[in-house]
Amino acid sequence: MSKKIVIIGGGITGLSAAHRIIEIQKENNLDLEILLIEKSDKLGGAISTIEKDGFLIEEGPDMFFTKRPWALNLSKRLDLDQDLIETNEKKRGTFVLWQKRLVPVPEGFLMLAPSKILPFLKTSLFSWQGKLRMLMDLFISKKEVDDESLASFVRRRFGNEALERIAQPMIGGVYTADPEKLSLRATMPQFLELEEKYGSVIKGMSYNEKENEGDIGARYSHFLSFKNGMGTLINTIESKLPENSVSLGETVKRITPSDQGWKVLTQKRTTDASAIIITTPSYHAASLIQNFDPSLGSDLSSIEYASSAVIILAYKREDISHDLNGFGFVVPDIENSNLIACSFSSIKFEGRAPRGYVLLRAFVGGALNPGICDLEDTILIQEAEKEVSQILGISSAPEFTILKRYPEAMPQYHVGHLQIVEKIKEKLNRHQCLEIAGNAYSGVGIPDCIHSGEQAAEAILKELF
Numbered sequence: 001m002s003k004k005i006v007i008i009g010g011g012i013t014g015l016s017a018a019h020r021i022i023e024i025q026k027e028n029n030l031d032l033e034i035l036l037i038e039k040s041d042k043l044g045g046a047i048s049t050i051e052k053d054g055f056l057i058e059e060g061p062d063m064f065f066t067k068r069p070w071a072l073n074l075s076k077r078l079d080l081d082q083d084l085i086e087t088n089e090k091k092r093g094t095f096v097l098w099q100k101r102l103v104p105v106p107e108g109f110l111m112l113a114p115s116k117i118l119p120f121l122k123t124s125l126f127s128w129q130g131k132l133r134m135l136m137d138l139f140i141s142k143k144e145v146d147d148e149s150l151a152s153f154v155r156r157r158f159g160n161e162a163l164e165r166i167a168q169p170m171i172g173g174v175y176t177a178d179p180e181k182l183s184l185r186a187t188m189p190q191f192l193e194l195e196e197k198y199g200s201v202i203k204g205m206s207y208n209e210k211e212n213e214g215d216i217g218a219r220y221s222h223f224l225s226f227k228n229g230m231g232t233l234i235n236t237i238e239s240k241l242p243e244n245s246v247s248l249g250e251t252v253k254r255i256t257p258s259d260q261g262w263k264v265l266t267q268k269r270t271t272d273a274s275a276i277i278i279t280t281p282s283y284h285a286a287s288l289i290q291n292f293d294p295s296l297g298s299d300l301s302s303i304e305y306a307s308s309a310v311i312i313l314a315y316k317r318e319d320i321s322h323d324l325n326g327f328g329f330v331v332p333d334i335e336n337s338n339l340i341a342c343s344f345s346s347i348k349f350e351g352r353a354p355r356g357y358v359l360l361r362a363f364v365g366g367a368l369n370p371g372i373c374d375l376e377d378t379i380l381i382q383e384a385e386k387e388v389s390q391i392l393g394i395s396s397a398p399e400f401t402i403l404k405r406y407p408e409a410m411p412q413y414h415v416g417h418l419q420i421v422e423k424i425k426e427k428l429n430r431h432q433c434l435e436i437a438g439n440a441y442s443g444v445g446i447p448d449c450i451h452s453g454e455q456a457a458e459a460i461l462k463e464l465f
């Protein structure tokens, strides 16, 4: 009898799982069917590309990192090589808002430490005392730590100024996280490894720079997108899935073990499944699992999430006085702004705005400023627009604005996260033909989500065949 695999959640993780199953099925001629159940009325989850008035707009993620190879790998398998685009080579760089002014991140500065000393010494972003304290990293002896928060590590090696002015906005911003809680081991273990190996992060980074290993911090040459936006990945995977294998607008309410494997209960029906892959946020996974494994459910629900929102703003280029000579800016928490960051989308990638126009994306919320997401739509847009206008010297109202909210969408990898994930994996082993994947466990970036979905698919097929 044909085996049926139900995948719950149609974000990039669920789609990657479904695609991997179909790939392996074709290679091995397996007798199986899949059903991907997605609660919203479209696939993609956080990934959403839309078009408006000649603008190509990413409402969520706008690029992926190639040093984690799985997104690039999948794109190649989907024959999307020709659609891949790089960031604009002429404008690479980021600003930091410091005392209400935009200051360029010094050349060679990778997330939390300089790999090139001269540009670092010249920057006005840090005081002389701050710079000296950061250079103390060359002499401070290493400390054996199992896990440590970003804040603790940066304070220990580089001092408080480095934490407040650059590490918190650059790293904390990406994870929309509180740096006092964010686990370095679970998010950026490479910095701990540099300390372990070279006794100093700066020394290790300079060495890697010379050896051209260069995979310590995220560089813009390591990011790609698609000509027609990240939605390309979603649409292409969807086109490869068998007919009638996707059900939209259906919410899984409960799963229970049964003689045949599993029963999946939604608001519409009950379906028998030989195996299940859950790719929803972990708090949803917890609610599905709670009834038959409360202990696993409670581990899953212990992973916290942060909410954020993206405010998209379109302007005429002539109305912006800033030179926009970079890809955007990040905002330290100590600036007391509502913004986490702002991306100059149409500068970063070609084809995002018609000639003579600029597309900006402002980010708000996260673990350090959750209250802002409670504001109603018009006020939230106004607040973001006002601040972006002040910072970039914008003289007119935007051509249009779009607000996209991401409630409880970003898992928070707190200190101890790796142990929670280990416990989840162990407890999951108690259940046959059940896998859990997604951004809550081993990486929030798109490549990691793809890897997680593909690994879950392979594990399920191993159990079934």
Ligand SMILES: Cc1cc2nc3c(=O)[nH]c(=O)nc-3n(C[C@H](O)[C@H](O)[C@H](O)COP(=O)(O)OP(=O)(O)OC[C@H]3O[C@@H](n4cnc5c(N)ncnc54)[C@H](O)[C@@H]3O)c2cc1C
Pocket: 008, 009, 010, 011, 012, 013, 014, 037, 038, 039, 040, 044, 045, 046, 047, 059, 060, 061, 062, 063, 064, 065, 250, 251, 252, 253, 279, 280, 281, 284, 308, 310, 406, 409, 410, 437, 438, 439, 440, 444, 445, 446, 447, 449
């Ligand atoms: C604003 C923003 C910007 C980002 N930028 C980047 C970036 O530039 N690069 C990058 O690599 N990463 C980025 N990320 C992170 C990355 O986009 C996400 O981690 C990733 O897309 C998550 O994919 P996922 O499939 O695991 O989860 P999701 O996209 O959250 O998908 C889960 C799906 O499950 C569905 N679901 C939930 N419960 C049920 C249920 N009971 N029944 C059926 N379906 C259900 C949901 O509707 C959803 O579609 C960004 C994230 C955000 C929020």
